[in-house]
Amino acid sequence: MRVGQRYQGWPSLYDVAMPISGREQPLIRVLYDESRHDLRDPAHPRPVRLYLWEPEHPLAVPAPLVVVSHGTGGSGGDMEWLVRPLREAGFRVMALDHHGNNFVDGYEPEGFLHVWERPRDVSFALDALAREQPLGPVGAAGFSLGGYTAAALAGARVDPQIAWAVLSGAVPLPGIPEFPGVLEALRKKYPEDESSRLVLDGAGADLLDSRMRAVFQVAPGVGGFVTPESLATVQVPVEIRWGGADTVNPYEVDTRPYLEHIPTANGRSAGPDVRHDDFFAPEPADPTVRVRVGREATTFFLQHLG
Numbered sequence: 290m291r292v293g294q295r296y297q298g299w300p301s302l303y304d305v306a307m308p309i310s311g312r313e314q315p316l317i318r319v320l321y322d323e324s325r326h327d328l329r330d331p332a333h334p335r336p337v338r339l340y341l342w343e344p345e346h347p348l349a350v351p352a353p354l355v356v357v358s359h360g361t362g363g364s365g366g367d368m369e370w371l372v373r374p375l376r377e378a379g380f381r382v383m384a385l386d387h388h389g390n391n392f393v394d395g396y397e398p399e400g401f402l403h404v405w406e407r408p409r410d411v412s413f414a415l416d417a418l419a420r421e422q423p424l425g426p427v428g429a430a431g432f433s434l435g436g437y438t439a440a441a442l443a444g445a446r447v448d449p450q451i452a453w454a455v456l457s458g459a460v461p462l463p464g465i466p467e468f469p470g471v472l473e474a475l476r477k478k479y480p481e482d483e484s485s486r487l488v489l490d491g492a493g494a495d496l497l498d499s500r501m502r503a504v505f506q507v508a509p510g511v512g513g514f515v516t517p518e519s520l521a522t523v524q525v526p527v528e529i530r531w532g533g534a535d536t537v538n539p540y541e542v543d544t545r546p547y548l549e550h551i552p553t554a555n556g557r558s559a560g561p562d563v564r565h566d567d568f569f570a571p572e573p574a575d576p577t578v579r580v581r582v583g584r585e586a587t588t589f590f591l592q593h594l595g
Contacts, residue, residue, distance in 0.1 A: 360433030362467035436509025529556030532563030
């Protein structure tokens with residue numbers, strides 16, 4: 290692993306401050322995971338961009354840490370609605386840009402389809418931070434595909450057979466507005482035998498991170514792809530919120546499996562008319578939902594990490 294080394298062609302964003310919505314200024318760092326390759330240039334290691342916020346008034350020393358994982362095609366720097374209340378409550382917050390699946394660097398098909406690489410980003414980043422200073426209690430929060438990411442860190446596993454059925458075209462893949470034609474793009478990059486090996490080897494991997502002590506999911510995705518058996522092994526507290534009018538990650542398909550099969554899970558709807566877009570749209574139909582859910586996440590982590 291090389292931390293902070295710059296590679297030609299990548300933005301030099303190592304340890305620089307950048308304002309987020311004019312309110313908080315995170316420290317932005319780019320780390321490089323040499324155990325995995327860059328999706329655009331396999332000769333280089335996988336970049337993992339971090340946004341780090343220190344608490345205004347730490348709850349303890351070291352401060353408890355909440356990791357925030359963004360949704361499909363989003364960015365860790367765009368999760369201010371969840372970061373701000375956590376930081377104000379005394380948490381240290383780390384958000385990530387997942388390579389190939391964030392709008393800062395652009396999109397690659399693996400970033401959308403090889404979802405099991407996202408939890409590995411988090412564990413890699415935590416390892417790097419732990420080498421620099423002791424970590425306080427750690428929790429994870431995620432929106433949409435980030436909700437799956439947080440659950441995977443607590444033990445959830447994607448079913449490799451279902452994943453391969455979708456990626457091979459045997460089962461229809463729901464449309465991805467951020468990346469139309471994503472399956473065709475994946476097939477152009479990998480022969481079928483290599484693609485199947487990557488899926489079957491990676492999807493069912495054990496991604497449990499023993500440092501994770503609590504998980505908060507917002508409109509989680511991939512619920513229909515994770516195995517009930519793996520969800521039954523989750524031991525940490527899990528709290529879930531979803532939108533009653535969410536047609537992107539519908540409750541029955543994506544949220545219900547987490548809620549029903551995780552023995553420690555609790556949750557409730559954020560409102561019958563709340564849509565998926567209300568958690569990220571510039572002009573949401575319900576402008577209060579992000580504030581409410583951000584406060585509820587903070588209360589949850591105060592209970593289990595504070």
